[in-house]
Amino acid sequence: MSDDGYTGPATLEHADVSVSCDVVITGFFEPITGRYKWYGRASGSASASDSASGSGLGGLPHKGVVLRTPHGTAETTVSDEDFWGRWRLQGFGAPPFPRAVVGADD
Numbered sequence: 001m002s003d004d005g006y007t008g009p010a011t012l013e014h015a016d017v018s019v020s021c022d023v024v025i026t027g028f029f030e031p032i033t034g035r036y037k038w039y040g041r042a043s044g045s046a047s048a049s050d051s052a053s054g055s056g057l058g059g060l061p062h063k064g065v066v067l068r069t070p071h072g073t074a075e076t077t078v079s080d081e082d083f084w085g086r087w088r089l090q091g092f093g094a095p096p097f098p099r100a101v102v103g104a105d106d
Helices: 046-050
Strands: 005-014 017-030 035-044 065-069 072-081 087-092
Touching (some): 005 035, 017 065
Antiparallel strands (some): 005 017, 005 065, 017 035, 065 072, 072 087
C-alpha cells in the first residue's frame, strides 16, 4: 500500500446541488482489475447532514457525484452514512488528489 491520499476541504456536486465538506480519502492500484481504486469519508456541516434524504450527503444521489478538491476532480459514488455522520465515498481511475510515484526515491 502507498502513501496516496488527501485530507481537507472538498465539494460534492451534482446538477445544481453543491455541498461543502471535509474529506479523508486514500487509494491504491488494484492489480487484479488494473485500475486505481480510491475511497474515504466525507463529513459536512450540520445543515448538510440534516438535509440528507437518505440518498447521500445533502440530498445528493448515490452515483454520478463529482468530488472536487484543490488538486482535481473525479466522479464518485456516495453511499452509507456511519455513526459519526460521515458518508462513504468511492471511485476508480484518476483520483482528485496527487498520487505517489511508485519506485520514486525520496
